[in-house]
Amino acid sequence: MTAPTLEVRDLQTHFFTRAGVVKAVDGVSFSVGRGKVMGLVGESGSGKSVTGFSIIGLVDPPGRIAGGSILFQGRDLAKLSEEEMRDLRGNRIAMIFQDPMMTLNPVLRIDTQMIETVKAHKKVSTEEARQRARDTLGMVGIPSPDERLKAYPHQFSGGMRQRVAIAIALLHEPQLIVADEPTTALDVTIQGQILAEVQKLCATTGTSMIWITHDLSVVAGLADDIAVMYAGRIVEKGAVSEVLDKPLHPYTHGLIGSVPSRNKRGEALRQIPGMTPSLLNLPPGCAFRARCPRASESCLAEPVMAEILPGREARCIHPHLDASEAA
């Protein structure tokens, strides 16, 4: 058993706003093995993106990492200086955003941007850098990369732009890629193309990946492990097939029931009542309590993350253990 590429322990990222402290990420722990894809799932405001930003060191004030550690190849990213972090970012750890225009500069040609990225971390000639950029574009499935290098971002379609953003993330063969909803804005056929590309890359290069999404179906097909977040905390984690087939936490259970699928055609969907709570003044105890059908008096005490079944952790004192209740 080799050490995982990334190990996040009790991460706390808080935003110190005038209205109070928003605990966007409050005690998140997980690890990602080499070449594995970890799906980080949650609804808006669950803290999944802030977790991603914390790992890559892009949390802006008033937010900051208030506690915990992010161990990447034995080094704690939470304690690195900005200089040391910059050395890692884009080099050993890369990020792919939902909107590729967040990565790309609209007034610079693709080759300028890619060569700059290569030379930022490697002492190579411009010609070698261009060669590397060309090869990477080819790798992510962009046809005739030589000509495309000379184009500007606006000359690409949405799907192609996202491929360029992925190519830039891959330039230095990072050990870890944090992908924040990279296919959410794309059409299904284009999303299928990108997902196929990503699968191939992880399998061939051994890159680990954190795939942040709200879409359970994408995670089902792509990831090895899954962590479900709710109100800044991970409520359940485990292997994808286990969690999706036999969810333990009532929230995961409700989330899966909410997804329209072919087995439930025409029936009323199992909906979760209410809405996600504001993180500003979270009530004590389990954050899901108010929406949970299984909640009881004992849920007023904060539940802890515990191994409920072998290899399966959940933060709940009334987990779904009965097989007949499975989703």
Added chain:
Amino acid sequence: MNDAPMLELRDITRRFEKKLDFAGRIAQRLGAPVREEIVHAVDRVNLTVRKGEVVGLVGESGCGKSTLGRMVAGILPPTEGTILRDGSDIKALTGAEARQMKLRTQMIFQDPYASLNPRMRVQDIVGEAPRVHGLLDGAAFDDYVDEQMRRAGLDPGFKRRYPHQFSGGQRQRIGIARALAVKPDFIVCDEAVAALDVSIQAQILNLFMRLRKELDLTYLFISHDLGVVEHLSDRVVIMYLGRVVEEADTETVFRRPNHPYTRSLLDSVPRIENRKRAFSVVKGEIPSPLNPPPGCHFHPRCPLAMERCRVEVPKLREIAPGQRSACHLNDQ
């Protein structure tokens, strides 16, 4: 009259033209190769919706599904073709009759925030249209608004609030209450749940199904999400670059798709039941509707394309009872 379908579209076409500006016209006079740009957003679409049906309209960006929905809702006039509502041409109607007909089709939009006036209270958003159209008098106003809000799952106690004080799911409920306040029998939902979180999306989908039963509504449900469409619809229409490529009841489309585009679309959809598998890939991108490929629009991406597909536009015709598809392969 009663046998007439609720809605019938005959050869509906919508073109968007970009006229040349002054400089462009001069350049054209001088022989420069500038032309007016024409987008065929919707190209000779025929569609029938019967009373009580939920028809799902599916396609990727730029396929014309929203344009079609807007024409059905009467927001956008078609360039060519006729729209029949209960058997009568809506263009031929005038005065009170035309107004009446317009009210009977309402639309629910994707972005619940952009479609609500931020400076109006919920009671006015919901109550304005019925008051203007004389559906209720002043005394009944409060009770009427309360009833509409309650039906859409909103607490009438919030009726003096503004849209920004509501969450995304609640705003969508306001949009639904507003649409239903004028007592329509036909609703066009344009990506009505696309912007919502999964758990909220389920609540809204359940609301749509409940309202359909309660009020005997007919829906044209426009979405890019095949899972949602499969869940809700009785019949599914697939569009690609302005044309309908396949149409059949939901069961048939998802079990026995005929058109190669439908098949590749279904293969691309990630499903929660499918674990750790190789994603299948449709090659190529969606062509620009400014310059669509000749013949069958799908031929550059189609794995089964033949010579004929490059030149001849395939006709949408019945290949099995209740299933229509536009593909030359069906002729063989």
